[in-house]
Amino acid sequence: DAKTTQPTSMDCAEGRAANLPCNHSTISGNEYVYWYRQIHSQGPQYIIHGLKNNETNEMASLIITEDRKSSTLILPHATLRDTAVYYCIVRVGDDSWGKLQFGAGTQVVVTP
Amino acid sequence: DSGVTQTPKHLITATGQRVTLRCSPRSGDLSVYWYQQSLDQGLQFLIQYYNGEERAKGNILERFSAQQFPDLHSELNLSSLELGDSALYFCASSVEAGGADTQYFGPGTRLTVL
Numbered sequence: 001d002a003k004t005t006q007p008t009s010m011d012c013a014e015g016r017a018a019n020l021p022c023n024h025s026t027i028s029g030n031e032y033v034y035w036y037r038q039i040h041s042q043g044p045q046y047i048i049h050g051l052k053n054n055e056t057n058e059m060a061s062l063i064i065t066e067d068r069k070s071s072t073l074i075l076p077h078a079t080l081r082d083t084a085v086y087y088c089i090v091r092v093g094d095d096s097w098g099k100l101q102f103g104a105g106t107q108v109v110v111t112p
Numbered sequence: 113d114s115g116v117t118q119t120p121k122h123l124i125t126a127t128g129q130r131v132t133l134r135c136s137p138r139s140g141d142l143s144v145y146w147y148q149q150s151l152d153q154g155l156q157f158l159i160q161y162y163n164g165e166e167r168a169k170g171n172i173l174e175r176f177s178a179q180q181f182p183d184l185h186s187e188l189n190l191s192s193l194e195l196g197d198s199a200l201y202f203c204a205s206s207v208e209a210g211g212a213d214t215q216y217f218g219p220g221t222r223l224t225v226l
Binding site for chain 1: 222
């Protein structure tokens with residue numbers, strides 16, 4: 001699986017949009033970009049994933065650049081409950097290997 | 113709530129002992145994954161089962177073993193426990209076995225080895 005690079009930490013004001021960048025310059029054509037978050041020792045929570053197109057769900061939006069070498073997770077209106085470690089992961093989208101390879105992630109702190 | 117359940121929530125035991133962690137996947141999910149999260153290693157993949165069969169192995173020690181039963185629940189057995197095995201153990205499940213399939217995680221079991 002391609003490696004990802006994320007900032008170590010980010011602060012965000014409550015009510016503002018949080019934009020979390022992720023670089024995955026060695027991503028292959030069949031690799032998906034997944035985002036998870038972990039709130040203080042709880043189980044990782046799935047947020048969103050995409051292959052080429054931008055995606056949006058009730059939690060967040062995922063913007064993938066045209067060359068697919070980077071992506072941005074957008075939390076549109078951050079709340080204090082969004083304080084967590086956010087992980088960007090790329091995975092091969094075939095049947096062969098199901099593991100998730102977690103890096104260090106980005107520690108996001110939402111402040112009042 | 114992801115729909116994945118894990119028991120027990122907390123486990124405290126002594127070095128040299130053996131413990132069993134249990135995971136029930138979401139209804140309809142055939143794949144179960146086990147991950148370990150320790151302070152110095154982060155989240156590490158241990159092993160995956162799909163419909164009762166071992167599918168993939170990661171950084172799992174020989175002292176550790178797992179199985180998936182016909183009702184699709186899974187157990188992770190840890191034996192000859194050492195202080196360094198203290199960690200959070202997470203189970204995840206997905207419908208199928210592959211890379212485009214979303215994994216949903218349980219709340220974890222916190223293991224403390226004294």
